[in-house]
Amino acid sequence: MVKTYKHIIFLFLALVLYSCTEEKVGVLPSVEDRVTEAVTNLRSELTAPANGWKLEYQPTNESGVFFMLLEFDDDEVRIRSDVAENDGEFFDHTIPWRIDNALGLELIYETYGVFHYLFEQDGATFGAEFEWGFVEKEGDNLVFRSISDFSVDQSTIVLEPAKSGDENLFARDIAQNLLKFSTISPKALESPKPKQEIIMEDAGISVFWSLDPAKRIIESILASTGSDFDDPNFSAVILEHTSGYKLQNGRMILLEPLQFVLNNRLYTIEDIAFTEYSDTGPTLCTLAANDGPLYKGQISSLGNASMVSSLFDLEGTAFQPIAEFPYSVNPFFIFDESGNSLYDEGMIIAEKFPNAVGFVFYYGFESDTQPNNAVGFILDDGNGNSDIFLREFLPTTTVGNKINVTLTNNYYHTGIPDPADEANLAEITNLLFEGGDVYASDFPVEGLLVFKLFNPCNQHEIFLVQ
Amino acid sequence: MTTIKSHSILLLFVIILFSGGCYTEDPLDMPVNQGPEVIKNEIDEIIDEDFIQEYGMAIRYRFVDRYVSPTERVTPPRLEVVIPMLNFIENFWIDPYLEVENGEEFFRTHVPAEIILLGGLIYNEDGTVTLGTADAGAQITFTDVNSIDMDDQNWVLLQLQTVYHEFAHTVHQRYKLPNAFETISPQGYTSAGSWFTLTSEEALQRGFVSPYATSSPNEDFAEVVAHFLFDEGFYENYIILETNCNTPDCEKRNEGRALIKQKLNSITAHYKKVTGVSLEELRDVVQSKL
Numbered sequence: 001m002v003k004t005y006k007h008i009i010f011l012f013l014a015l016v017l018y019s020c021t022e023e024k025v026g027v028l029p030s031v032e033d034r035v036t037e038a039v040t041n042l043r044s045e046l047t048a049p050a051n052g053w054k055l056e057y058q059p060t061n062e063s064g065v066f067f068m069l070l071e072f073d074d075d076e077v078r079i080r081s082d083v084a085e086n087d088g089e090f091f092d093h094t095i096p097w098r099i100d101n102a103l104g105l106e107l108i109y110e111t112y113g114v115f116h117y118l119f120e121q122d123g124a125t126f127g128a129e130f131e132w133g134f135v136e137k138e139g140d141n142l143v144f145r146s147i148s149d150f151s152v153d154q155s156t157i158v159l160e161p162a163k164s165g166d167e168n169l170f171a172r173d174i175a176q177n178l179l180k181f182s183t184i185s186p187k188a189l190e191s192p193k194p195k196q197e198i199i200m201e202d203a204g205i206s207v208f209w210s211l212d213p214a215k216r217i218i219e220s221i222l223a224s225t226g227s228d229f230d231d232p233n234f235s236a237v238i239l240e241h242t243s244g245y246k247l248q249n250g251r252m253i254l255l256e257p258l259q260f261v262l263n264n265r266l267y268t269i270e271d272i273a274f275t276e277y278s279d280t281g282p283t284l285c286t287l288a289a290n291d292g293p294l295y296k297g298q299i300s301s302l303g304n305a306s307m308v309s310s311l312f313d314l315e316g317t318a319f320q321p322i323a324e325f326p327y328s329v330n331p332f333f334i335f336d337e338s339g340n341s342l343y344d345e346g347m348i349i350a351e352k353f354p355n356a357v358g359f360v361f362y363y364g365f366e367s368d369t370q371p372n373n374a375v376g377f378i379l380d381d382g383n384g385n386s387d388i389f390l391r392e393f394l395p396t397t398t399v400g401n402k403i404n405v406t407l408t409n410n411y412y413h414t415g416i417p418d419p420a421d422e423a424n425l426a427e428i429t430n431l432l433f434e435g436g437d438v439y440a441s442d443f444p445v446e447g448l449l450v451f452k453l454f455n456p457c458n459q460h461e462i463f464l465v466q
Numbered sequence: 467m468t469t470i471k472s473h474s475i476l477l478l479f480v481i482i483l484f485s486g487g488c489y490t491e492d493p494l495d496m497p498v499n500q501g502p503e504v505i506k507n508e509i510d511e512i513i514d515e516d517f518i519q520e521y522g523m524a525i526r527y528r529f530v531d532r533y534v535s536p537t538e539r540v541t542p543p544r545l546e547v548v549i550p551m552l553n554f555i556e557n558f559w560i561d562p563y564l565e566v567e568n569g570e571e572f573f574r575t576h577v578p579a580e581i582i583l584l585g586g587l588i589y590n591e592d593g594t595v596t597l598g599t600a601d602a603g604a605q606i607t608f609t610d611v612n613s614i615d616m617d618d619q620n621w622v623l624l625q626l627q628t629v630y631h632e633f634a635h636t637v638h639q640r641y642k643l644p645n646a647f648e649t650i651s652p653q654g655y656t657s658a659g660s661w662f663t664l665t666s667e668e669a670l671q672r673g674f675v676s677p678y679a680t681s682s683p684n685e686d687f688a689e690v691v692a693h694f695l696f697d698e699g700f701y702e703n704y705i706i707l708e709t710n711c712n713t714p715d716c717e718k719r720n721e722g723r724a725l726i727k728q729k730l731n732s733i734t735a736h737y738k739k740v741t742g743v744s745l746e747e748l749r750d751v752v753q754s755k756l
Binding site for chain 2: 096
């Protein structure tokens with residue numbers, strides 16, 4: 001028995017020693033060599049195509065698509081994109097790149113470029129990336145997956161060899177012109193969501209939507225027989241449709257076509273072929289000439305279309321007269337066009353009414369002693385008593401989400417007015433309601449119904465709590 | 467039976483020994499996300515010559531994810547802002563030390579090993595934003611470098627506050643805080659993570675130059691140094707007492723100023739003693755450049 005064991009051990013030792021000979025070990029190169037080879041191979045793949053790579057980059061499932069052409073050389077990558085922000089900085093730029101080896105091969109864009117710009121959107125929560133793990137070569141294409149993505153659904157990108165002439169696919173002029181619609185929009189304490197009305201002249205209808213050019217997302221709100229909400233023949237259908245879009249070949253293409261039925265007819269919008277841009281569109285301010293953006297084009301099967309700025313907000317139509325109590329807010333929540341509170345030190349409300357503790361908007365308020373329609377402040381008289389100081393405006397209604405506020409020279413005061421009070425209130429209210437028209441929109445706050453009134457003439461904003 | 471058992475154990479031992487003995491040495495120190503030390507362009511040459519060889523301080527502008535924690539969302543700087551930022555660092559941080567007595571020796575012996583340049587701010591997972599960080603004196607991170615604008619006073623002061631604050635930490639880390647520094651305003655420090663609930667006015671009344679200074683004696687020390695160096699109105703804001711002080715708030719502010727004065731005296735004496743550098747002289751040089 002002992003002899004048998006000795007034989008087994010001898011046999012095993014011989015076997016193991018044989019397996020440890022140099023030529024066996026030498027079959028597998030060192031880790032460093034294998035890493036270097038893998039990195040070199042991927043670098044060779046990336047630098048190989050004569051016309052570089054074509055990429056349709058969709059950072060998230062909800063977002064639109066950004067078109068890019070990438071040409072890698074040994075140290076740098078030239079990136080051409082259709083991202084028009086930052087004055088076209090990302091149309092054509094060159095930055096360094098490298099391949100790292102960590103959890104696998106990683107493609108890193110080393111300094112700031114278009115991918116980083118997209119990554120930073122919404123406080124870096126948008127979902128775009130600039131670090132990519134190499135997945136595989138699929139035919140001639142290279143597949144990468146995001147490694148800096150916090151979301152469960154990591155983005156995958158496919159680099160396709162570009163053809164000569166692919167640069168003709170860019171529709172950068174559309175990207176630039178769409179940015180011009182971003183100027184008129186409420187923006188205090190929220191990201192601006194510029195809205196447009198798409199007037200389909202041949203079809204006799206309009207679609208109202210909000211377009212986010214940074215993420216390339218369109219949220220369609222309403223389809224109607226026009227924009228005259230007072231027209232007795234006005235009819236409309238609420239749309240709850242969201243789609244990303246891409247810009248290519250002179251067209252804006254919806255990734256999810258918009259379909260709706262209005263007055264028993266089915267309409268479909270898949271894309272808009274834009275033809276002519278001008279600054280002759282409506283500004284929505286009654287005091288200004290029509291020098292807003294106007295973008296003309298055609299929609300397949302619906303004919304001519306014009307895109308103009310709009311301030312229509314569906315939830316804003318709920319801003320209606322209330323008999324029981326006035327709308328009110330802390331005076332801090334009144335902002336100028338730059339998002340500065342008018343109650344901050346040195347600003348007009350703080351200077352004129354430093355003792356203001358509330359801003360009130362009486363809209364159809366039913367009272368025997370106080371005005372029905374008025375705007376003003378609740379003031380603290382320094383002894384713990386509140387004093388209401390108001391300026392009247394003419395009775396009005398909400399049309400769509402627009403409210404016309406025509407101020408009068410009638411003032412109401414529950415206390416003893418300071419001689420300068422009327423002039424001060426006149427100056428502030430003239431500013432806030434310059435031009436007369438304000439547009440209501442909702443401002444989501446849990447447990448509260450909060451509206452904003454936006455003035456298109458000077459872009460001041462008033463928050464109001466119902 | 468015993469013999470058979472001992473042979474079985476021997477067999478097992480031999481198998482274990484040899485099954486693990488055939489591999490060549492695989493190093494454990496694999497180059498993972500190594501810092502890009504290679505010189506590829508003019509910027510790398512400047513960094514190599516003016517910072518690495520001169521001070522032993524690497525400037526990182528190419529993105530490497532290990533420079534921040536996995537929960538922090540950051541971007542690298544634009545290529546074209548790197549050289550202007552290097553000039554800013556030299557002009558406003560390094561040069562002032564070189565221009566004061568004992569400053570050069572202090573700088574060269576305390577300089578952090580790495581300077582990280584980030585293009586934007588640091589976005590944290592919890593929705594907050596970090597303006598600048600340092601890691602035990604080994605690394606200082608400049609944020610928002612893409613916004614470099616020497617005419618933007620807010621940007622300039624943010625960067626100076628960051629670098630003077632973080633560099634001040636090296637002093638207490640190596641030489642401890644000044645004697646009894648923690649006892650100057652012991653009641654004013656806030657509980658962990660609550661400094662941001664204070665206003666600047668409340669911090670001043672407690673004897674601190676900023677709300678962040680209330681978070682710990684170490685941060686208090688670094689904030690006093692930073693504010694003293696970059697804030698032109700330091701004496702007016704934090705040292706000189708308000709006259710005609712008739713309100714309780716004003717009296718509290720002046721009480722706070724008296725405490726800050728004690729801290730400043732303690733810190734300047736400590737700096738002089740342990741580093742040989744006069745903070746007053748350093749402040750004069752910094753202010754002359756602003």
